[in-house]
Amino acid sequence: MEKVAVIGIGLTKFGELWESSFSQLFVEAGTKAIEDAGIDGKDIDAIFVGNMSGGRFIEQEHISSLIADYAGLTPLPSTRVEAACASGGLAIRHGIMGILSGFYDIVVVGGVEKMTDVLTERTTQILATAAEQEWEANLGMTFPGLYAMMARRHMHKYGTTREQLAMVSVKNHRNAVHNPYAQFRFEISVDKVLNSPMVADPLRLLDCSPISDGAACIILASKEKAKEFVDNPIYIIGSGQASSSISLHGREKLTVMDSTVNAAREAYKRAKIEPKQIKVAEVHDCFTIAEILAIEGLGFFKVGEGGKATEEGETEIGGKVSVNTSGGLKAKGHPVGATGVAQAVEITLQLRGEAEKRQVDADFGLSHNVGGSGGTAVVHIFSK
């Protein structure tokens, strides 16, 4: 596909942000991105925002209008994109399509979620709306429960161990120490993970990404328009998206996320590169097992060997492919709708050489965003 430039990035801190409202978060991230791009409001042609559930978290729908309004960007066309936890990644794809179709030259793509205004039990129930209500959630299934079942099957079939899962968290926490925007910036040990309270056997508290507030934003431009603002922008050279059954029980295999495999295939094809060329990747580690499934599904490691690869340090900073240098969803935080866009921010920083202590030497980067237990997957490939 024709490449699209990322000319600006912006992010809020992720965490329990009691003082910030939904719109304040978006405006903060958006303003930073606009400044980073060196553009003005009048240069923008459209807004795409990823948000999973404004309706249930803050009882607000019609997010597209809310965002344009509070960003001071009316009457620009504004679109809210939703695919559960893949909302952000999907918003990026729509921004790309808006530009490559010739409709727009410069678009703002953001993601935002405000999750802490309701009690934790309510949040658990809201996150479970990404699963099938009638036949999964209403029967007592939870989101961690779905991934826990995938973990158990993966452990049964491939011998992935509890310790290997824990090592995903340990690595991501270590990476986040160097990320000033991360929710958790402290290291943890495998022991600490294995002794944290049980959430859904075998997944424990420290296997699970947290509840977070936050927003992220990138400015996309056609490669011609980009030249007016930025000398050497980072480019998105591939995009892939795939759907799969909404329920976990509806999937062919419980240990391979086919949406990831299919989305990645499209992205690699459009980018004309192979998995082994990716040296830095932000993958969807909503739970430790999700990272294992991701690095297998994206073609970095063979199916069944993700656990071993993690254990052997192949996904550390400087390893075969540095995975989740930002700290991933686990340590950086997971404000659902913002995540996909935050991943793009990290990859852009990496390829720009601005990742400081998290820096990886890479020509190509990848972001991977999943909705629900794998009902949607969106993959983007970036290059210098």
Added chain:
Amino acid sequence: MSSIPRFWRSIRSRYNLIGKKCLTCGKVYFPPRTICPNCRRKGKLTDYKLKGEGKILTFTVIHVAPEDFKRQAPYIMAIVKLDEGPKITTQIVNCKLEEIHIGMRVRAVFRRIKEDGSSGIIHYGYKFEPCKA
């Protein structure tokens, strides 16, 4: 308050494991579908009652439960592969946490799933228990 019509529409399926069979390709579906993903418009779906027996493919023990199920935690949830082919998500009852294992044969029982508070509708449906030896 949960939706009364939505709950009512799926009563037959939840009480009696009524799914669908595609007369064109022979595939059995549960939960029931409106269109056969295999055949799409060439498919012909008809009601099909599943026997309610199968084996456990994977499971978890839910410790942190959603609001409606809080008082039952910890409880076992599993994906069961029914003998006719479809996989379903269900709670496993009459089974000790130490006894649950992949491959265990289970069969359907009729239980209370949840209720809409103390004054709302009670939802009944299927859960599964280990088959006696």
Added chain:
Amino acid sequence: MKIGIVGYGVYIPKYRIKVEEIARVWGGNAEVIKRSLKISEKAVPDFDEDTATIAVEAARNAVKYAGINAKDIGAIYVGSESHPYAVKPTGTIVAEAIGATPELTVADYEFACKAGTAAIQTCMGLVKAGLIGYGLAIGADTAQGAPGDPLEYTAAAGGAAYIIGKKEIIGEIEGTYSYTTDTPDFWRREGEAYPRHGGRFTGVPAYFKHIYNASIGLMQKLGLEPNDFDKVVFHQPNGKFPREIAKKLGFNPEQYEEGIIVDKIGNTYSGSSLLGLARVLDTASPGERILITSFGSGAGSDSFSILVKKEIERKRGDTPTVEEYISSREYIDYAIYAKLKKKIKV
């Protein structure tokens, strides 16, 4: 035309709590209680079980035993004191869950512990009148006893379902006789969580009077005597009462012991006499005659004479027996019991 039982099914939940455990909490003397009530433990429903789920499991077993198509059932009556809803019948939930809908009539019954036998009588009438082919009568309960009250030692959960018809009957109902008066021995007002009772008044003027008169009435009506019966079953609120009334009526232990199961599972209220009958039917031989008399507080008794038929040998064996349910048990303590019975206010 012979009318009778075409099939039957039971269900008893698996948890049990011992008399000692309840006594421990409320300062009772376990040995005295066990001796005087002749009961050692009772059945407790799981958190997700109630009268409807018990009725459905029993009904499913009954349909399987009977070997009929559930769509041929023309009426379902569920008798209980613990219907899940005050308004909205348990019977329709059962009807849907066994696939009997939509061509049938349904209603719920309440007459304390004899609602199930009243349901049988109704089904008999509809079958005899030719209005239905088969009727399903169920007695099921998840009885509540107030914490600390003597009834708490016996109030248990369980149920039995009987399919009444004319074809392939395993037990012919030779006749039925009822004795009913307005006697306030045990009651529960609308909105109250627990029932109340008249203490010793529940004995002679209530239980004994009605069972005695109903049983004598039935025998006189059919021209039968105590030694015409091989087995007898009575409502069992505890282990003492049924043995006492049996002796008073002139029956001996060989006739009445087999039908007494209260000592192992407690008083299942609407399920009580029907579960005792099922226990007897599980091992009865063709040609045997069984007397069963229920008792419901308020008060009344329904008595039946049942003649076992050859069909019983062909039909039995594929569904769980009362003994099987009695022996699949797991003991719990008072705290878990209080949680499962939702006695803890949340």
